[in-house]
Amino acid sequence: MHKNIPPVYYGDYLHLDKILGAQKLQSEKYAEAAHDETLFIIVHQVYELWFKQILHELNSIISIFASNNVDDRDLTTVVHRLRRVTQIQQIMNDQISVMETMTPQEFLAFRDYLVPASGFQSIQFKQLEISLGLKREYRIDFDQQSFYLRLTEDDRAYLTNLEKQPSLFELVDKWLARMPLLEIDGFSFWQLYKTVTEDYLAEDRQTITQNQGLSQTERNKELAALAQTEAKFSALLDEAQYQELLDSGQFRLSQKAMLSALFIKQYSQEPIFNLPFQFITLLTEVDEKLTIWRHRHAMMVHRMLGGKIGTGGSAGHEYLHRTTQANRVFVDFFDMATFLLPKHLLPKLPDEVTRYLEFHLYQANKTKV
Template sequence: MKKNIEPCYYGDYLQLDKILGAQHLQSEKYGSPAHEETLFIIVHQVYELWFKQVLHELNSVIDTFSQNQVRDQELITVVHRLHRIIQIQQLMNDQISVMETMTPQQFLSFRDYLVPASGFQSIQFKRLEISLGLKREYRIDFDKQSFYNRLEERDRALLENLEQKPSLFELVDQWLCRMPLLKKDDFDFLDHYEKATSELLEADKQTIENNPTLSDKERYQELKDWQATRENFDALFDEQKYVALRGEGKFRLSHKAMLSALFIKQYAEEPIFNLPFQLITALTEIDEKLTIWRYRHAMMVQRMLGTKIGTGGSSGHHYLKKTTESNRIFLDFFNMATFLLPKDMLPELPPSIKRYLGFYLSDEGK
């Protein structure tokens, strides 16, 4: 291990003079300093530091998936770094509790001095969203319209350039499409899966029709919901139907990527699929933590401002609440549970398939 030649001093290494001297209160410019403004600044500065680390991890993952091939060793590192992001997200979610020690009146003592500054202008958070896959076309209308108009030109140019690059969602979709799954030799997963799901859905329909506790109105609604589920299942076996539903926003993954992810989830206990399964699970959890962060942020804003507008001009709590469910990225991985079958209904993978996949996904097969 190499050693330093010059001594390293703690404060100099961390540049604490810069960090600890970076809290400048707006309220001081107009009168007495507001005590709680220091907390407000530090909490948001800490968020930005964590955003920087998350982007550092996320960019390394994107670089890995930008390759034509992703080896198992690289996938181990990817999953590890995604888990680190998840732990950072948990810290950021917990940090909201510190902000909530501030009362609404304490916040109002300096809030108006911040206009028109807003979380809209966190370039790192926007980079994080775009890099994950939340590009402008997937945002709710207000967010889509105001996404860039509160930014300085250099920041707008940076984000618009990032929008043109493949996001992690897009790269993972392409990676899933490249996996050699589903059908080989005498093994046809989709054929077996279609028969099994038909039996399962028909049994569900019979349960609804023969349930004596349901009123006619309730039975009608449940059968209507059953039909919608049936159509989603049918789309798995008909690419044209799937593309049509995807165009309506019911799916975001491509047809082949959806089938590959479903196959991985169904056979997650197989060693060859364990790392891909961990990857899918980690991306699901990142989306969940981000949704929780949005929700807690929305609740905190409602607690502080009620129905007042935000400092950036949005509808405040109402806007943040809408983004909680609308600005999702890996929602398909959540909804995939709809299509999972019980283990006893799955065909066992033939030894030839296991050998083939093991060879294909190994270094020798590449």
């Protein structure tokens, strides 16, 4: 122990007097204290503490990707911190079960004293969404209208300024787009990919047309779905077609970023792609766990309120259900499974291509964003 450092007392270090004294019941101001309001307050305070930690990790990751150089050591740190974020998210999802030990009538004992306070006013959660990449232009119309309602002027200004900063999604898109596409020394991965996928989809078409167990209506429906998949495959390698899908909201990643991410996923077994693959997988998991949290929260609100409006004046669980799928960020990483091929169909990378990647992936990530 350092001689000049005074001893630290546990309670003082954690400021337990402030934390444990921060549960002030609204119910006891007007009537008998509602027993379950303490649980309600503590659960939400813990959420805010976890939001703070997630933002702490997320901001450090954004700083790394905002720099001019993202090398393997940086990615190791990013993967480590993102994995921590997903573990925190799991705790947050499980925490809903604790809240659900409260019955609807126990909630009603203090609910009306909380108006108009609402989870809508959690600035940290809004900051989390924006920092990940859920800015107002990507929200559905009704969510855009309600996002800044019931906030103070200072909080609105803070979030509006945050929306002007690059989000993690935007920085990851640029990082992926900087990676070299495979048109190296006469080897064209994408031409080989195009040939293989055309054969692969032709087999799917033949399977549908020859399936005697399908009615004509069912066959037409499956063929229409396959045609949409074929159009997306075709658009991957066509700049104009891809831009149309971007404009219509079917994709959000830029074409170069999409192709790079797809290549990383296709060849995830290659040592050079190990960390990028883990990173993409963890971003997918962050989005998935956030979606699960939204869904469980919506189910809990439905259980507690039924068809009643929320304390903040929203449509309650109906609003939350609508945002569950709408407010996602890394959906392209989920949809990318559409374009993956079985490992046995992938062309083996020539040695000169592997050597090229080992050098140029590092160099590409040293260039300016």
